[in-house]
Amino acid sequence: MxxxxxxxxxxxxxxxxxxxxxxxxxxxxxxxxxxxxxxxxxxxxxxxxxxxxxxxxxxxxxxxxxxxxxxxxxGNLQLDGQVRAAASASGYQTVRASGLASLEASLNEPKTTGLGAQLDKFWAAWQSLSNNPSEPAAGSVLLGQASTVATTIASGYRAVDDQWTSLRQGVDGLAGQLNSAATQVADLNDRIRTALQAGGSANELIDQRSRLTETIATLAGGTVRENKDGTVDVLVGGNQLVAGTSARSVAVVGEYRLGSATAGVHLEWSHRPGDPIALDGGSIAGSLSLLGPATAAGTGGALAEAAASYDALATQLATQVNAVHSTGNRADGTSGHAFFGQKAGVPAALGLVVLPTSVGEIASAAPGSGALDGGIAGAISQVGTGTGSPDRTWASIVSGIGAAAKTEDDQATLTRLASTAATSRQQSSAGxxxxxxxxxxxxxxxxxxxxxxxxxxxxxxxxxxxxxxxxxxx
Structure with missing residues (x-):
């Protein structure tokens, strides 16, 4: 009873x-x-x-x-893992899409102030000089437009250089966030383990840790491994960033200016200098992919490749114009003079200069045709219409960067949608x-x-x- x-x-x-x-x-x-x-x-x-x-x-x-x-x-471990994986992919693509969009915007095309329009005016100035070789105004316009072209190329290169430096500095900040998040996860691991061993509840602490591991995934594509004592290990590039109650740190290695960053920029472990980390996702990986050095095949970092394209364009423009200009005669009857020069010790895009300082130093006349001939000026005006002309090269550069920017933007949109869908599934279960x-x-x-x-x-x-x-x- x-x-x-x-x-x-x-x-x-x-x-x-x-x-x-x-x-x-x-x-x-x-x-x-x-x-x-x-x-x-x-x-x-x-x-x-x-x-x-x-x-x-x-x-x-x-x-x-x-x-x-x-x-x-x-919570659902599988859904949490899907959220982290989606966040990793989204973080990577978002940075690349933003970087390519900024690069495309710096081209300033198609606008009247863009390089394409300035090249058209440059060739037109040569044609005008060809039609009016005796008019000093035509020569003055040509010299002014040539300086504008050189300045526009240099400005485009500097915009790429500045973007590269800004992105490089930003990676330092992202690495700092990664180190901070790793330290906090290790601390939470200790508090969670202690609470569970004492028979208490650690749910709110686990929520905090979950948000931090998602942050790590967004930054560096980290994966999470559960331990029996309630702690988690966080792996980045296949190595432990967080192991139980201890955390390791990472460091960004590389120069801060594009011109001196021939070896590129990479992430490595602070306790193992010289050992790069091969990231599989996250915004840091996206940034490093943009900061990569240019390659002979043209498949390097987008910013370095763009800078190399400006250099190649400046060299091509100077070479093709000089090849024709050097065959012409100046007003004093001399020939063999270059129209464009190159400053030593700087990239070609920054060192492009106009050598003639007066109208009389422009070699516009064909040899033996007299001072009033404009044959050479006419020939130079046609340089921009050829198959291998600087205009075609610039159009190819613009279209290539535009296509890459569109592709990255589409990919970023898809990964954002995937991340949103993963978060929605998680919230439907845990919200x-x-x-x-x-x-x-x-x-x-x-x-x-x-x-x-x-x-x-x-x-x-x-x-x-x-x-x-x-x-x-x-």
Whole structure:
């Protein structure tokens, strides 16, 4: 026969279980807008009936109430992994798309101030000089337009150089964020392990750690490995960035100016200098891919390849114009003079200069045709129409960068959509639903009221038993 006082204990366990459920439901509701919060649920189990000592032990009467076993965090490891993988791909493509978009914008095409329009004016100035070789104004316009072309090429190169330097400095900041996140994950690992060993709840700490591991994945494509003691290891490039309660750091190695960064820029372990990290995703990997050096095949970093294209264009323009100009005669009858020169010690795009300083130094006349001839000027005006002309080269550069920018933008859009979809799947499983929580709140409220009613009934029974016994027959 069960004890009446035992029934009171049973009702009390129900009261406390309902109270815990209300507390947890309240925690979910107030964190409905908290980023990275994972909903929680009370897990309970019934307490078995007391056993009777003896040869044949058996349960006696009803059970002894309900036990609150844990407050479960309703996360899904598989969905969390999908979110990190999608964040890694999105971080990589977003940086590349942004970098190529900025590079394309710096070309300033198609605009009247772009290099294509300036080249057209340059060839037109030669044609005008050919038609009016005796007009000083035509020569002055030519010299001014030639300087504008040289300045435009140099400005384009500097824009690429500045973008490269800005991106290089940004990688340092990203590496700092990665190191900070790794340190915080290691610290949270220690706190989570301690809380779990003490039998406590570490759900909020795990939420914080989950957000940090997603940040690491966005930065460097990190993968996460669960450990039995509640800690996690975070791997970057196949090596441990976080191992339990210890964290390693990374460093960015490479120059800060494009012209001196012949070896490129890479990430390496601070404790193993000279050992590069092969990243498989993340915004750092995207940045490093843009910062790569130019190659002979033209498949290097987009920014270095663009700078090399400016150099090649400047060299091509000077070579083709000089080849014709050197065959012409100046006003003083001399020939063999170059129109464009190159400053020593600087990239070709920055060193392109116009050598004639006056109209008389322009070799516009064909040899033996007299000072009023404009044959050479006419021949130079046709340089821009050839198959291998600087104009065709520039058009190819612009179209190539434009196509690459469009491709990267499309890829970034797809990876963002994939990341959003992965996050939505995660939230559908782990996110808080106010409708569901309100139903749970009502259920726990009714359970609390029911348990309290049971306690009241038992209290009345005990009052009758204690204060009413022995009065019968008086």
């Amino acid at each position: 069960g004890s009446t006082f035992g029934g009171l204990s049973t009702a009390y366990s129900g009261l406390m279980a309902a109270r815990t459920g209300i507390d947890v439901t309240g925690q979910n509701i107030v964190n409905v807008t908290t980023e990275g919060y994972t909903r929680q649920r009370v897990t309970t189990s019934s307490v078995e009936a007391p056993t009777r000592a003896g040869l044949f032990s058996a349960g006696v009467g009803a059970g002894q109430g309900v036990s609150v076993d844990a407050i479960a965090r309703l 808080v639903s106010l409708d569901e929580e309100n139903v749970n709140l009502m259920s726990y409220q009714h359970a609390y009221q029911g348990a309290a009613r049971v306690m009241t009934a038992i209290d009345e029974m005990l009052d009758t038993l204690i204060n009413g016994m022995g009065r019968v027959g008086r």
